[in-house]
Amino acid sequence: MLEQPGTMKNIAILGSTGSIGRNSLEVLKQYPEKFRVLSLAAYSNARLLLRQIEEFHPAVAVLIDENAAGRIRSSVPAGTTLLAGQDALVDAVSHDDVDVVISAFVGFAGLQPTITAIKSGKDIALANKEILVVAGEIVTQLAREHDVRLMPVDSEHSAILQCLTGEARKAVRRLILTASGGPFVGKSREELAHVTIKDALNHPNWSMGNKITIDSATLMNKGLEIIEAHWLFDIPPADIDVVVHPQSIIHSMVEFVDGSVKAQLGVPDMKLPILYALTWPERFTSSFPRLDFSMPRDLTFREPDLETFRCLSLAREALEQGGTVPAALNAANEIAVEAFLSGTITFLDIPELIGECMQQHQNHQQPGIEDIFAADEESRQVAQQLIERNRRVTMTV
């Protein structure tokens, strides 16, 4: 078949200096006739952003941190407009020529620019799961209104999308998200009491950013993915199961009403789901590493330990309660992970803290976007206060 002319896609990347952003650029680089990098946005990593500008010549580049922008302003080559500050993200995503926005900022901060992108009618390759966690109903509704595609970049959701291809919605019985279980799979609560930051950051299969690596270790990541899957695929929470699969080869599965199960497999590498999000429903030939069955291979499965890894149940609870509870859960989790990474709380404090924030949260059903922001803000404050109080108690004792 002849290629259609004009199939070049212009891409904006929110979070180009992070793990997903860097992987995305690796992918785009391999298809210079299919993708053009139109805009890049990062928080503060000016040095890396400058190198990316030099390599990819985007029309627009944004640094949220204005001081960081000042440091490279004089070095930015002609042809790229460097902008600074949160508001400049609007220019990065709503530029007339942008076709797809890869939304890869970490955490809640990705919400506002992604909403702007959707309102500008841009398709979204969604790497930031927190957006659907905190505002799934609002964001999916907006996407429908603006006829925008929300394509998952998470490997699990990409796997599910691939398994659902060509299948009717009514044929789906349940989704089965696989979880590597992180570095602590099989460990007891006692063993987890004294794990270090370094232990928690040592993920067996995936090389990712710090936030998501800790979320993997607590299984909160899988909890957030249940919420994300619910919104992306319109499947009731009770029909989304989790199974621990430490090798991260099967990225997720779908069971159908007849009892058949389909799975998507691949080496643990984000480049494949990134590419699929950009090419769906097509597939492009890639030179990514392939699964090799010529060596003996062993894939194992077991049920998650919900007693030890409480975050999974907390996320499910938040989804069931709905309203602003998922936003409160997510905010508390972001603060808890930060506090763990800075050595302020222990690994087992993370679910304690989140559970306490959820209890204190006043749920707001059918929230508007401003309610989501308020819930996020409030839950962060509660979490900070709890950490502060806890520290004082510890110091007193």
Added chain:
Amino acid sequence: MLEQPGTMKNIAILGSTGSIGRNSLEVLKQYPEKFRVLSLAAYSNARLLLRQIEEFHPAVAVLIDENAAGRIRSSVPAGTTLLAGQDALVDAVSHDDVDVVISAFVGFAGLQPTITAIKSGKDIALANKEILVVAGEIVTQLAREHDVRLMPVDSEHSAILQCLTGEARKAVRRLILTASGGPFVGKSREELAHVTIKDALNHPNWSMGNKITIDSATLMNKGLEIIEAHWLFDIPPADIDVVVHPQSIIHSMVEFVDGSVKAQLGVPDMKLPILYALTWPERFTSSFPRLDFSMPRDLTFREPDLETFRCLSLAREALEQGGTVPAALNAANEIAVEAFLSGTITFLDIPELIGECMQQHQNHQQPGIEDIFAADEESRQVAQQLIERNRRVTMTV
């Protein structure tokens, strides 16, 4: 969605008293508003056929063995016409009201009635892989001409069809057929020298007929499946790989050009692929046993041992040579399996005998159906002669 009226399908079963036939009736029984049994055909198992007639009230029933038919003629209830003899199969498959023919006779004998069914414009649920092995080009060409669907019932090919659903042909990189490896997986040639018939019939996962169970033990079954997959999915032989997966949970896989792999999983039970062949592209809700991930589960993979299990290479060679060679291979295999089951030759004689028949065969490229029948007949004679000579030599020694 409202069900369309007139979606009842009338089914003919060739081989209703065999393993696939009995499983098919189990499936049909569960959907009395979707499927009606219109005709049943069997070789000679009159007692079981009579019970099936009494339960399913087909319009037509056929026994190929005329003596067997005579034994039940007086017991057949009004409403069912009992016919006898090979020629009566035409009535079973080309009856005006038949929509789908489940082709489940064992071996080469299924070819002629299946061709008749295709020429009558009936969709085929194909459980008999030998049909495509011996006459793949002719049968797929006929199916295209008569606008007939060839739906695989083999669990491997059903898995591949499910993985291909919604995907473009050009997106496919390769098919990966999984093989349980049968009861002798991991064994050396020395260990196989003295295996008994009972050992070979003791398949670890699947309960099937004797012919296919021995084919599983020699890996000829997987060789025949490579040929079948080539014709069903129009994939070059070099792009069809085999991996040994002793648990028979992943029924087969497809690798795509981007490096992604899709797999279909299920408990080893033929009812699911039978149902899928009848409902595709839809899926019906079933009460078949489900895969359960709540217990620890271990799926292993390794390369097949082509030195020990020579039949796999022989089948590949036959496919590459094309013409009438696959028919010669299949005929020799049918004779060899019979001879093994009757205790006339040993397990390791099976590939020897087939290899010798292939060597003696004069290939006929672009064969007509009569050339296929001639090659089949000739190869059976050669195989019989070789067995006879071998026996005389053994007796002399």
